[in-house]
Every structure is written in structure tokens, then in C-alpha cells.
Amino acid sequence: MSTDSKVPSVILNNGVEMPQLGFGVWQVPDDEAAKAVATALEAGYRSIDTAAIYENERGTGEAVAASGIPREELFVTTKLWNSEQGYDSTLRAFDASLERLGLDHVDLYLIHWPVPAKDAYVDTYRALEKIHAEGRARAIGVSNFLPEHLERLTAETGVVPAVNQIELHPQLAQAESRALHARLGIATEAWSPLGQGRGLLDVPALVAVARKHGRTPAQAVLRWHLQLGNVVIPKSVTPSRIQENIDVFDFELDPEDMAAIAALDEGGRLGPNPAEFNVGA
Numbered sequence: 365m366s367t368d369s370k371v372p373s374v375i376l377n378n379g380v381e382m383p384q385l386g387f388g389v390w391q392v393p394d395d396e397a398a399k400a401v402a403t404a405l406e407a408g409y410r411s412i413d414t415a416a417i418y419e420n421e422r423g424t425g426e427a428v429a430a431s432g433i434p435r436e437e438l439f440v441t442t443k444l445w446n447s448e449q450g451y452d453s454t455l456r457a458f459d460a461s462l463e464r465l466g467l468d469h470v471d472l473y474l475i476h477w478p479v480p481a482k483d484a485y486v487d488t489y490r491a492l493e494k495i496h497a498e499g500r501a502r503a504i505g506v507s508n509f510l511p512e513h514l515e516r517l518t519a520e521t522g523v524v525p526a527v528n529q530i531e532l533h534p535q536l537a538q539a540e541s542r543a544l545h546a547r548l549g550i551a552t553e554a555w556s557p558l559g560q561g562r563g564l565l566d567v568p569a570l571v572a573v574a575r576k577h578g579r580t581p582a583q584a585v586l587r588w589h590l591q592l593g594n595v596v597i598p599k600s601v602t603p604s605r606i607q608e609n610i611d612v613f614d615f616e617l618d619p620e621d622m623a624a625i626a627a628l629d630e631g632g633r634l635g636p637n638p639a640e641f642n643v644g645a
């Protein structure tokens with residue numbers, strides 16, 4: 365483990381500390397997840413982001429159990445899939461996630477998507493509140509919620525989610541959501557923080573910033589997120605990249621670098637628009 369990989373925490377709105385950098389496991393098959401998560405834990409990651417729909421909670425839990433790292437030093441997130449939204453079905457789905465993970469609690473439980481056509485996220489959130497009150501999720505929140513969904517949720521439940529995990533990278537900087545989160549006290553967690561490792565990492569302006577610091581484009585992007593205050597969960601199954609992505613705490617971008625990366629925002633999504641994504645409704 366690199367000596368430079370000490371990950372700072374953000375303090376969620378219920379006082380729980382969450383590592384600002386974690387490890388995402390979307391698209392990692394269950395039988396490969398244990399190995400990838402073990403590599404990440406070895407590299408110094410302490411936060412893991414999975415979901416019921418990723419079908420790798422079991423492999424993730426195996427790596428956590430085998431690591432020997434005290435449970436209180438780890439931060440495990442999972443998410444409720446769309447088809448399980450609704451009060452009773454959420455409680456059942458949460459039990460099943462815990463069972464697959466082999467844990468008695470998670471650190472963060474998220475509603476994966478708002479699924480507007482189902483119109484069940486308020487009831488679903490009430491189930492998350494029960495799970496939180498029972499101490500089975502140390503914090504609860506949402507994912508892919510647009511400002512309109514957050515405003516309705518807070519108006520109808522009177523509570524503010526701890527986290528909103530949204531697609532966020534230099535080409536989709538999400539200024540409106542970030543401003544609303546800051547106003548409400550919601551931590552912004554960036555999914556696909558590297559833009560899924562596709563075109564973004566070859567953009568000349570980004571490559572230039574990275575070169576200036578003797579770093580890789582992925583490291584420059586992660587620094588941009590961290591300096592904005594975002595929580596990031598880069599995914600990789602490649603050991604050298606797993607290490608590279610956590611070695612980002614010993615350099616700093618200057619305002620000019622931050623502006624050069626911010627200029628890449630084009631508002632383009634890699635994933636679906638949450639207003640229209642109703643799979644599992």
C-alpha cells in the first residue's frame with residue numbers, strides 16, 4: 365500500500381464519516397468481485413460501492429470478510445433495485461442484500477433510481493428510515509435523484525438524504541444538482557467519475573493538466589472531483605489502475621487546472637436520464 369494513499373473523509377449530515385474516495389464494482393462479475401475488492405482493500409481503499417442489481421454483493425462480502433480489516437474501518441454501500449421499491453418490498457430486499465453481503469449492517473443504503481413512473485420513492489424512503497432507525501444502515505440516501513425528486517422527497521418526509529449518488533465527471537459537471545446538495549446539506553457522490561474510462565481520458569486539455577503534474581489523466585480527474593468536494597468511487601479490475609486511482613492525495617491542481625477541466629463540461633450523459641429511466645417500474 366502506498367504511503368500517500370490516506371483517504372480523507374466527508375462528514376455526512378447525520379455525523380457519519382464517509383471516505384471521500386471508494387471503490388466501485390459495477391460490471392464486475394460476482395466471481396471476480398472478491399479478487400478486485402481484495403486488491404482495493406490491500407491498496408488502502410476502505411469504502412466499497414455495490415448494489416443489488418450488480419449481482420456481486422456476495423463476492424464483495426467475501427472480500428470484506430477475508431480482509432481481516434475491522435468492520436468499523438470499512439464503509440460498505442449497497443442500493444435498492446427499482447423493482448423492489450415500495451415499503452414492504454424494500455424491507456425484504458434490504459434483508460436479502462445483508463444476507464448476500466454477510467453483514468449485519470451497511471454503512472450507506474441508497475435508492476438506486478427515482479423511477480418516476482412507479483411513483484414509490486417516498487414510501488420507499490420511509491422504509492429506509494426504519495432500517496436506519498434500527499441501526500442496520502448507518503446512513504441512508506438516494507441515487508440519480510434530480511432536483512425535482514429531492515425537493516418532493518424532503519417536502520413529504522421532512523428529512524434530507526445524506527447522499528445523492530449521481531453521474532458526474534468533467535463532461536457532466538452537474539452544477540445545478542451540486543448547488544442544491546450544498547444548500548440542503550447532501551453529500552454529492554460521483555458515479556462514473558472517470559467518464560467510464562472512455563474518450564474523456566484522451567481529451568488534450570486534460571492530458572495537458574495531467575502532464576503538468578507528472579500524473580495520469582485519471583489521477584487529474586480524480587483530483588478535480590476531490591477538490592470540488594465530491595465523493596468518488598472509481599472502478600477498475602486492473603491492479604495497477606486500482607493503485608493509481610488512490611494515489612491522488614500528494615498533489616494539488618491549481619485554479620487554472622481546475623478551470624481547464626471545468627471547461628470540458630458539455631452536459632452529456634453516459635447513462636440514462638433519471639426523469640425517463642423506468643426500468644423495473
Ligand SMILES: NC(=O)c1ccc[n+]([C@@H]2O[C@H](COP(=O)([O-])OP(=O)(O)OC[C@H]3O[C@@H](n4cnc5c(N)ncnc54)[C@H](OP(=O)(O)O)[C@@H]3O)[C@@H](O)[C@H]2O)c1
Nearest residue numbers: 388389390555556557558559560561582598599600601602
Ligand atoms: N448509482 C448508479 O446508477 C451508478 C451507475 C454507474 C456506476 N455507479 C457506481 O460508480 C462506479 C464507477 O463508475 P463506472 O464503473 O461506471 O465508471 P468509472 O469508474 O468512471 O470508469 C471505469 C472504467 O474506467 C477504466 N479505468 C479505471 N481506472 C482507470 C485508469 N486509471 N486509467 C484508465 N482507465 C481506467 C476501467 O477499466 P478496467 O476496470 O478494465 O481497469 C473501467 O472500464 C461503479 O463501479 C458503480 O459502483 C453507480
